[in-house]
Amino acid sequence: MIEFKPYRKLSPSILGVDCKRKLVLLSLGRSTPVAEKLQRIFDVGTKLESVVVDWLVKDGWDVWYPASDRNVDFELQIGNGYLRGKIDFLKIMNDDVGRLYDVKVVNLNNFEKLEQHDGGLLFHYLIQGNLYVWALQQLDINQLTKGKCIAIDKKKWGLVVMSREKCEYKVLEFEYDESLIQNQLDTMEEVFQVNDIDSFLEIDEREQSKCKWCPFESICLETEFLRKEGK
Numbered sequence: 270m271i272e273f274k275p276y277r278k279l280s281p282s283i284l285g286v287d288c289k290r291k292l293v294l295l296s297l298g299r300s301t302p303v304a305e306k307l308q309r310i311f312d313v314g315t316k317l318e319s320v321v322v323d324w325l326v327k328d329g330w331d332v333w334y335p336a337s338d339r340n341v342d343f344e345l346q347i348g349n350g351y352l353r354g355k356i357d358f359l360k361i362m363n364d365d366v367g368r369l370y371d372v373k374v375v376n377l378n379n380f381e382k383l384e385q386h387d388g389g390l391l392f393h394y395l396i397q398g399n400l401y402v403w404a405l406q407q408l409d410i411n412q413l414t415k416g417k418c419i420a421i422d423k424k425k426w427g428l429v430v431m432s433r434e435k436c437e438y439k440v441l442e443f444e445y446d447e448s449l450i451q452n453q454l455d456t457m458e459e460v461f462q463v464n465d466i467d468s469f470l471e472i473d474e475r476e477q478s479k480c481k482w483c484p485f486e487s488i489c490l491e492t493e494f495l496r497k498e499g500k
């Protein structure tokens with residue numbers, strides 16, 4: 270019998286989610302319909318990313334900002350799957366070292382919280398940013414940026430946070446924190462090994478309050494979905 274191995278992938282932007290079962294679903298490419306209003310918010314955020322980069326360039330930043338329509342910048346094998354990512358942009362420092370920045374277009378409430386380094390949203394972004402810096406260190410950055418920068422900054426990275434309401438941006442910078450990486454690599458290895466989601470987490474897990482708001486609830490209840498799809 271030929272063993273069928275699904276292609277599994279996760280992106281740094283979703284590794285901070287609070288449920289490993291959800292990560293299994295996402296790693297297999299399962300998705301749920303996104304409400305039209307929410308999709309519009311995502312679309313505006315994507316378009317505004319290049320606007321923010323334009324403002325930074327006008328304010329004197331030297332950046333490597335590849336075409337926004339590309340699909341992916343890297344794919345690194347982790348266990349039975351891949352960490353797959355697309356970076357926002359690099360700021361080119363004086364010594365031709367690129368510092369990673371991630372653009373976040375948020376509402377005023379989150380803009381103020383992030384400015385004060387407050388809340389769970391920031392923790393989510395810290396996992397994402399540190400994982401991107403780790404991933405970029407595994408790549409030939411000179412080749413990726415076609416000579417625009419020769420190395421990646423291993424000390425710092427940043428967020429450029431834009432408020433939709435105020436049309437203002439703030440730059441937040443963080444020390445690269447390697448201590449956040451190993452946990453994420455272990456989680457990915459664990460998630461990429463799962464063939465039977467119900468042996469991975471007991472069904473009672475879904476009684477937790479977080480499940481009430483989870484968009485995956487209906488898929489999650491298909492207890493044998495992996496076997497049903499021949500996976």
Ligand code: SF4
Nearest residue numbers: 288291480483486489
């Ligand atoms: S319904 Fe609950 S257990 Fe299932 S993916 Fe969502 S949060 Fe996780």
